[in-house]
Amino acid sequence: MADEKSCESCGSDCGSAGGREKEKFNKDDKARDRDGNVVEYNLAGAVDRREYARSLGRIHHKVVVMSCKGGVGKSTVAVNLALSLAMAGRKVGLLDVDLHGPSVPKMLNMEGTIMKSAGNIIMAADYENLLKVVSLGFMLGHKDDAVIWRGPSKISVLQQFLRDVEWGTLDYLVIDAPPGTGDEPLTICQLIPDIDGAVIVTTPQEVALADVRKSVTFCRKINLPIIGVVENMSNPSCPHCGKEVEMFGCGGGEKMAADMGVPFLGRVPMDPAVLRSGDLGKPFVYDDPGSEAYIAFSRIMRPVLKLKDTKEKPDLEGYRDPVGGGEV
Ligand code: ADP
DSSP states (O other), X not given: OOOTTSOTTTOOOTTSHHHHHHHHSOTTSEEEOTTSOEEEEOOBTTBOHHHHHHHHTTEEEEEEEEESSTTSSHHXXXXXXXXXXXXXXXXXXXXXXXXXXXXXXXXXXXXXXXXXXXXXXXXXXXXTTTEEEEEGGGGSSSTTOOOOOOHHHHHHHHHHHHHSEEOXXXXXXXXXXXXXXXXXXXXXXXXXXXXXXXXXXXXXXHHHHHHXXXXXXXXXXXXXXXXXXXXEEEOOBOTTTOOBOOSSOSOHHHHHHHHHTOOEEEEEEOOHHHHHHHHHTOOHHHHOTTSHHHHHHHHXXXXXXXXXXXXXOOOOTTOBOTTTOSBO
């Protein structure tokens, strides 16, 4: 006999929630919008949500740092935002899932770190007793190794990172997402259903305007709240007279944020000290307090510190913590 929600004549379950869910996706398990862009993956079945809840369920806030393309300072912002929050007394984790250019180990001088594991569980590494850090870079044999990812292996490594890491209890997890608005950031945002929001990083040039627009549209399509836009590599101030020095321009990100009705978090100036700090593995918020970039970060961090605890707790009933041994 057909299920009570099934069509009486053909027995199909297209009227049921499950049927509608299935209908949304094509045979390749992707849902697309009218322009053919992938807007959702069908991860149901492949993923036990409770496994994600075990790893991520004791993290109060998750913030994803994204950009439309590489090289705009996304990792710099992710590292320094995570450290700023930690220095403000919060328990913070930093997850680097930029699959093609995991630069967090370099920026924190943690190259060569080996993450410990217990069974299937990966233990996050420690940075100066301030941050818990997980990076794909820790898993590469040599720092110069390049990884050639095929689509499915990308998705499975992202799943593993989100499912198998032991973070413990954290106030914040800052996620350095892969650049772009394609499959990889989409997967991250879908696998973590309770992300608080995105910080979008851009540069100030004219081309940035199109980038911010794309990132904002991406977030809106997947219903991801936008915490705000950071304009990185903005014109610096002259150290002598304090006047703005014309370099890469200024204001592109801010203008577009205003045009699109999303918050603007602030500008980080183009500063050789920021570049050096990345190369030397000494993040500037930690190493150079008082710099213009440091002050910019104290502002950028404020709305993240004010995120509200309005989310429902994940359903962890009966799920045992494989590391601690007790109930989560
Ligand atoms: P992405 O993650 O977007 O690829 P990164 O954060 O790795 O970008 O930054 C790319 C390079 O630019 C790095 O060498 C970094 O140190 C440098 N950089 C980032 N922001 C600034 C800045 N405000 N001033 C100077 N150099 C910067």
